[in-house]
Structure formats: C-alpha cells, structure tokens
Amino acid sequence: MTLGRTLLIAVAAVVVVAVGAFAWIAFGPGPMDFAHGRRVELTAYAGPSPTGVPADFTSTDPVARGQYLARAADCQACHTARGGKPFAGGLAFKLPFGVIYSSNITRDRDTGIGAWTDPQFLAAVHRGVDDQGVRLYPAMPYAAFSYMTDADALAIKAYLFSLPPVHQATPDNTLVFPFNQRRLMVVWDWLFNRDHRFRPDLDRSPEWNRGAYLSEAMAHCGDCHTPRNLLQALDNRQKYAGAVAAGWRAFNITSDRLTGVGGWSDAELAQYLSQGHTPGRGAAAGPMAEAVDLSLRYLTPSDVKALVTYVRTAPPIATPSQPPPVPGPAPASHREKVAASFDPLGKQIFEGVCASCHSWTGQGSLTPLATLNGSRAVNDPTATNVAQVVISGANRRTVDGLAVMPAFGRSYSDAEIAAVANYVTARFGAKPSSVTAKQVEALRNAAS
Ligand code: HEC
Ligand code: HEC
Ligand code: HEC
Structure with a gap:
C-alpha cells in the first residue's frame, strides 16, 4: 500500500469515528424510549387523558388548576432567588464558564413577562425562545417542558398572571465567550429539543402514561437524576442513573436493587416523594427537599402513585461506586x-x-x-x-x-x-x- 493510500484510510477512519461519536451523542434515545411501546399523538389516544389535573383534584377554578400544574412543573424552585419573592427570578445557576440567572416570570410588564402573549409564552416553555426571538439557555428545562400540552402551559401562565407583579430586574449573566453567544443555542436546540408534545404509549397502563407525563413534561426528574453528555444534554441511555445537580448528588433512581431504588417498596417511594422522608431510607435535603416542598407534596395521591408506577419501570443500571446502605443503628x-x-x-x-x-x-x-x-x-x-x-x-x-x-x-x-x-x-x-x-x-x- 502506498503512503498516500494509508493516509487516506487513516483520515477516513478518523472521520467515521468522529461522525459516529457525534451521531451517538446527538441522536440518542428520548426519555420514554426505554419503554419501546407504540406511541400515538394525544388526539389519537382513547384512554383517560394523561395530561391536565388528575381526577382526584376536584377544584374547577382555572387558577387553582393552573397552580396545581405550576407546582407539578416546579417553576418556583428555579425562578425564586434565595430569600427572594416567588417567581421574581434572580437565582444563580453556577456553571464552569459563568453564571446564568433565572428570569422574573411575574406579570410585571417591565422586568417580568406581563406583556407576553400566549404564543410567546409557549415559545419559551416549549422551544426556549423569548419574546424577542432570542434563545434561552437549557438551564431552563424547555426540552422537558416541550412535552407539556399548550392547554397546561397556558393554565400555568394564567396562574402566574393571577399573582401580584414583582418589579425586579434579572441580573445580567456572566458567561464568557463563546458561551455568551445565545445564537449558538440554535444548534443545541436542533440536536436535543425535539419540540414534540407528549405522546402516550399504547402498550402501557393509563397510570403509567400519567406518571410519564408528570415525570417528563412536568417534574423533570431526569434533569437532576439523569447524567448528561458532553454537550450538557440528558443522556437517556443512562436514564435516572444518578448525576450531580447544583453540587448535590441526585442518586441513582433506576430499578437497580442495590444501587438504585429497586429495593424500595411502592409505599416507601410514595412517602419519600410526598413527604421527603422514608423511615430507614433517609430524608431529602437540598434540591430534592426543594422539589418535595414546592412541588411534589402538593400532588394528589393518584398522581404520586402514577409517578411511582412510571419511575419503577426505568431499566436497572448499577452504580458500582455506591455500596448498598447499611441499615439499623451503628453498634457502639x-x-x-x-x-x-x-x-x-x-x-x-x-x-x-x-x-x-x-x-x-x-x-x-x-x-x-x-x-x-x-x-x-x-x-x-x-x-x-x-x-x-x-x-x-x-x-x-x-x-x-x-x-x-x-x-x-x-x-x-x-x-x-x-x-x-x-x-x-x-x-x-x-x-x-x-x-x-x-x-x-x-x-x-x-x-x-
Ligand atoms: C431548572 C430550573 C428551571 C425551571 C424548573 C424552570 N425554569 Fe424557567 N428559566 C430558568 C432559567 C435559568 C431561565 C433563564 C434562561 C436564560 O437566561 O437563558 C429561565 C427562563 C424562563 C423564561 C424566559 C423569561 C424571559 O424573560 O426571557 C420563561 C417564560 C420561563 N423560564 C418560564 C418557566 C415556567 C413557566 C416554568 C415552569 C413550567 C419554568 N420556567 C421552570 C430556569 C428554570
Ligand atoms: C432539582 C433536582 C432534583 C429533581 C428535579 C428531582 N430530584 Fe430526586 N433527588 C435529588 C437529590 C439532590 C437527591 C438526594 C437528596 C439527599 O441526599 O438528601 C434526590 C433524591 C431522590 C430519591 C432518594 C434516592 C435515595 O437513594 O435516597 C428519590 C427516590 C428521588 N430523588 C426521586 C425523584 C423523582 C421521582 C423526581 C421527579 C418527580 C425527582 N427525584 C426530582 C435531586 C432532584
Ligand atoms: C438540632 C438538631 C440537629 C443537629 C445539632 C444536627 N442535626 Fe443533622 N439533621 C437533623 C434533622 C432533623 C435532620 C433531617 C432534616 C431534614 O432532612 O429535613 C438532619 C439531617 C442530617 C443529615 C442527612 C440525613 C439523611 O437522611 O440523608 C446528615 C448527614 C446530618 N444531619 C449530619 C449532621 C452533622 C454532621 C451534624 C453536626 C455537624 C448535625 N447533623 C447536627 C438534626 C440535627
């Protein structure tokens, strides 16, 4: 073989590997693909609706229904600074290349979203684009919220607009070049935000589908519990296998018996989610405590049960670095x-x-x-x-x-x-x- 030919083959091999690696990262599975079921558009689904508020949430007041959904999606945790007014933004998201601050999403017209139309709000929640057409950073989990129906997103907007406006400017981000170029997010969005609404799985129960909607479109459990790839998108090949969120370890919640939550009973999981504590399993602190206090504890019993049903089905993935917990009192x-x-x-x-x-x-x-x-x-x-x-x-x-x-x-x-x-x-x-x-x-x- 001539040197030229060898070189060509080597270059071709490098290109194939690079393209392969790129495709592996870019075209990974979606968050519900592990179930391998037949999925249909919501309009073609004959079962009970997996979206909206659950049947055991009895209030018919549209604002109360919007509040239920805003809590289920936990908009407040990220959109409230430590000790600040709810939804007025300003919470710092510290990244290796600078700080992003969450926005004021109260109905203040100057510093919040009071002047936003419904389509503008939907564009932010589903596609991560603001009222000026400028790209948001995925610190706002719009790739998850893209599964939310228009009706549910607009019910959340109606709830936010029912609250008093808070006049509070959002601090400027401190990202360094090139991360301060919001335009680059177009590539991220193209790769990682499918901008599809939730599609129920015909091969699973209505309860599972409700749990899937709550977990993926609303509570975004994966945003903390699923590891990320090189481009900071969720790596659903390792769905729920554990990750670090804001300096805290969001543990493996796959069905692995020893290193995930496969050994927990349904009742133990339900108690942890709705109360933030299960005897013998510990208490939720940090970001999980916040998720419980601001969001999960407000879910109706049927919704907590649906979440448990869904989370249970995530395939087991072992985390060898996490030994099984030692139960009971430590001997003297x-x-x-x-x-x-x-x-x-x-x-x-x-x-x-x-x-x-x-x-x-x-x-x-x-x-x-x-x-x-x-x-x-x-x-x-x-x-x-x-x-x-x-x-x-x-x-x-x-x-x-x-x-x-x-x-x-x-x-x-x-x-x-x-x-x-x-x-x-x-x-x-x-x-x-x-x-x-x-x-x-x-x-x-x-x-x-
Ligand atoms: C995990 C944290 C997180 C959660 C949960 C979250 N957001 Fe955000 N959101 C952010 C951050 C951070 C920004 C600012 C992003 C940026 O500057 O690019 C943002 C920006 C926005 C914006 C754009 C506002 C503007 O003025 O540009 C809207 C609207 C918004 N969020 C609405 C919501 C709603 C509604 C919910 C609940 C359904 C929600 N967010 C939940 C983190 C979050
Ligand atoms: C904002 C980040 C965040 C979100 C969102 C989140 N979690 Fe967590 N979760 C954590 C952290 C951090 C811990 C560890 C808490 C601790 O050690 O006190 C945790 C702990 C847990 C545990 C206990 C695991 C164990 O082995 O002790 C379970 C179960 C759990 N989360 C389930 C969920 C489910 C289900 C959702 C969605 C409905 C969810 N989490 C959403 C961050 C999060
Ligand atoms: C005034 C009583 C009090 C003192 C003092 C105290 N703790 Fe705690 N600690 C608690 C309570 C109550 C909880 C559960 C709180 C919760 O999760 O909301 C807790 C939770 C914890 C947890 C998390 C347990 C879990 O389930 O994951 C750890 C770890 C911990 N404490 C360590 C310490 C250490 C180390 C010190 C001393 C520096 C300390 N605590 C001092 C009351 C206390």
Whole structure:
C-alpha cells in the first residue's frame, strides 16, 4: 500500500469515528424510549387523558388548576432567588464558564413577562425562545417542558398572571465567550429539543402514561437524576442513573436493587416523594427537599402513585461506586474503631454538636427524621450530600411542626466540615469517605 493510500484510510477512519461519536451523542434515545411501546399523538389516544389535573383534584377554578400544574412543573424552585419573592427570578445557576440567572416570570410588564402573549409564552416553555426571538439557555428545562400540552402551559401562565407583579430586574449573566453567544443555542436546540408534545404509549397502563407525563413534561426528574453528555444534554441511555445537580448528588433512581431504588417498596417511594422522608431510607435535603416542598407534596395521591408506577419501570443500571446502605443503628463498638482510625477533629465535632440530635448510634434522638442509618447520602463514599447538609442545613415539615437540621456553613471551616463528613460516613455508612477541605470549598461554590 502506498503512503498516500494509508493516509487516506487513516483520515477516513478518523472521520467515521468522529461522525459516529457525534451521531451517538446527538441522536440518542428520548426519555420514554426505554419503554419501546407504540406511541400515538394525544388526539389519537382513547384512554383517560394523561395530561391536565388528575381526577382526584376536584377544584374547577382555572387558577387553582393552573397552580396545581405550576407546582407539578416546579417553576418556583428555579425562578425564586434565595430569600427572594416567588417567581421574581434572580437565582444563580453556577456553571464552569459563568453564571446564568433565572428570569422574573411575574406579570410585571417591565422586568417580568406581563406583556407576553400566549404564543410567546409557549415559545419559551416549549422551544426556549423569548419574546424577542432570542434563545434561552437549557438551564431552563424547555426540552422537558416541550412535552407539556399548550392547554397546561397556558393554565400555568394564567396562574402566574393571577399573582401580584414583582418589579425586579434579572441580573445580567456572566458567561464568557463563546458561551455568551445565545445564537449558538440554535444548534443545541436542533440536536436535543425535539419540540414534540407528549405522546402516550399504547402498550402501557393509563397510570403509567400519567406518571410519564408528570415525570417528563412536568417534574423533570431526569434533569437532576439523569447524567448528561458532553454537550450538557440528558443522556437517556443512562436514564435516572444518578448525576450531580447544583453540587448535590441526585442518586441513582433506576430499578437497580442495590444501587438504585429497586429495593424500595411502592409505599416507601410514595412517602419519600410526598413527604421527603422514608423511615430507614433517609430524608431529602437540598434540591430534592426543594422539589418535595414546592412541588411534589402538593400532588394528589393518584398522581404520586402514577409517578411511582412510571419511575419503577426505568431499566436497572448499577452504580458500582455506591455500596448498598447499611441499615439499623451503628453498634457502639464501632465507635472506638472509627475514632481510632480517623481525624480526631471529626469525632470531636460530632460529639460536641451533632450527637445531641443524631445520637451515637445514628438513630435520631429528638425526631426519627434525624436518623442517619440507611440513608443513601450517609452511605455515599463521596460524602457529597453529607457535606452539603452540614453546610446548608435542612428542614422537613412533619405533623408536629418542623424538624430542623441547622446550617453550619458559616460556623465551620472547610476543614472542619470535611472532618465531620468523613467521620459520619465512616461511623454510619458502608464505606468511609476522604473528603478534603478543598473539595468542601468546591461544593460550597457549586450550590446555587
Ligand atoms: C431548572 C430550573 C428551571 C425551571 C424548573 C424552570 N425554569 Fe424557567 N428559566 C430558568 C432559567 C435559568 C431561565 C433563564 C434562561 C436564560 O437566561 O437563558 C429561565 C427562563 C424562563 C423564561 C424566559 C423569561 C424571559 O424573560 O426571557 C420563561 C417564560 C420561563 N423560564 C418560564 C418557566 C415556567 C413557566 C416554568 C415552569 C413550567 C419554568 N420556567 C421552570 C430556569 C428554570
Ligand atoms: C432539582 C433536582 C432534583 C429533581 C428535579 C428531582 N430530584 Fe430526586 N433527588 C435529588 C437529590 C439532590 C437527591 C438526594 C437528596 C439527599 O441526599 O438528601 C434526590 C433524591 C431522590 C430519591 C432518594 C434516592 C435515595 O437513594 O435516597 C428519590 C427516590 C428521588 N430523588 C426521586 C425523584 C423523582 C421521582 C423526581 C421527579 C418527580 C425527582 N427525584 C426530582 C435531586 C432532584
Ligand atoms: C438540632 C438538631 C440537629 C443537629 C445539632 C444536627 N442535626 Fe443533622 N439533621 C437533623 C434533622 C432533623 C435532620 C433531617 C432534616 C431534614 O432532612 O429535613 C438532619 C439531617 C442530617 C443529615 C442527612 C440525613 C439523611 O437522611 O440523608 C446528615 C448527614 C446530618 N444531619 C449530619 C449532621 C452533622 C454532621 C451534624 C453536626 C455537624 C448535625 N447533623 C447536627 C438534626 C440535627
């Protein structure tokens, strides 16, 4: 073979590999493709409607129905700054190449969306295009919301427009070149937003289809729980296999028994989603607590059941780096063993501050919500969420009021947080973590 020919073949091979890799990323499966069922347009579907509000939501008031849907889609979590007015925007989304701020979506005409027409609102929710025709960034999950029906999106608009306007300008994004070129999003949208409305699956039950609509078009569970590809789009080949969201670990929620939620009963999953806590499985903190508090806890029992039915069917994917959680109280003998092999600072802090609520065995002493045993976060060898909970605290509503975990981010240094996080995983978890102060600093910076 001549050198020229060899070179040509080599170039051809590189091109084929590059095109193949591109096609692999660009034309991956959609979020419901794992079900492999026959899908039809909503208008051709004879079953009960999977869209709108559920039958057990009895109010006929259009604003209340819009509120139900706005909650199901959790518009508020992202569109409210810490301590800010609901829907007035300004929450920071910290990316490696700058910060994006969520917009004011109250009906203020100058700084919000008060002057937007229905078609303009639909273009933003379905296609990520604003009233001026400018592209939004996919930090706004329009690729998920594109599955929402026009009627449901407009019911949400009617609800937003029923609230008082808030005059508050959205801060300018700080993205660096070339990420500050919104026009480039045209390529992302072409590749990753199919702009299709929800299409029910004829081979699945009405309950599954309702759950699919809630999960994909509304609650966007995949936005946090599904890993992303190189271009930051969801990689549905690994649907629900776990990912990092705003510096928190959104764990594997596939049906894998050991490393996903395949071992949880339906009732356990339903309780976690609607209350943010399941005995023996831990409490939701951070972004999941927000999803529960602002969104999932308002879903009717039939909708929670539908979500569980749908989520259960995601194919199992194992996460070998996540050992199965250790259940039950940690034996007292373990205490000295762990203390002997770990940074004494961790034990000192746990003893001085944490043990009063979490006790030496990890069983919550004041409230069962403070039980550390069995929680995925405590058993995660990266200790990401343990460190985040210590930094920002958590609180769950219970029938007797609030169960509060105080925030220690201001009172403790990065080294102290690392030490206590490592102590907690070593003493109560399946595998000790070795978080460093530097990693804790990065976690602080990643949280929104
Ligand atoms: C995961 C976070 C997130 C959720 C959930 C979310 N948004 Fe957004 N949204 C954003 C961000 C961030 C922006 C700003 C994007 C940009 O600047 O490119 C935005 C922008 C918008 C805009 C454009 C406003 C303007 O002035 O340009 C509208 C309209 C909007 N969102 C409506 C909604 C509605 C309605 C919902 C619920 C159905 C919702 N959003 C849920 C993050 C979110
Ligand atoms: C904004 C991001 C976000 C969204 C949206 C979200 N989650 Fe989560 N989820 C998380 C995080 C982060 C955790 C870990 C919480 C912790 O450790 O306290 C979590 C934890 C969970 C857990 C517990 C897993 C375990 O092993 O302990 C389940 C189950 C779950 N989510 C299901 C869902 C479902 C179903 C949806 C959609 C209805 C959803 N989540 C939406 C971020 C999110
Ligand atoms: C005043 C009581 C109190 C103190 C002090 C306290 N906690 Fe907590 N902690 C709680 C409660 C209550 C929860 C559950 C809160 C929730 O999720 O809303 C919790 C949750 C947690 C979780 C998450 C558990 C899970 O289910 O995933 C971890 C980890 C944790 N605490 C660690 C610590 C550490 C480490 C300290 C000491 C630096 C500490 N806590 C101090 C009350 C406390």
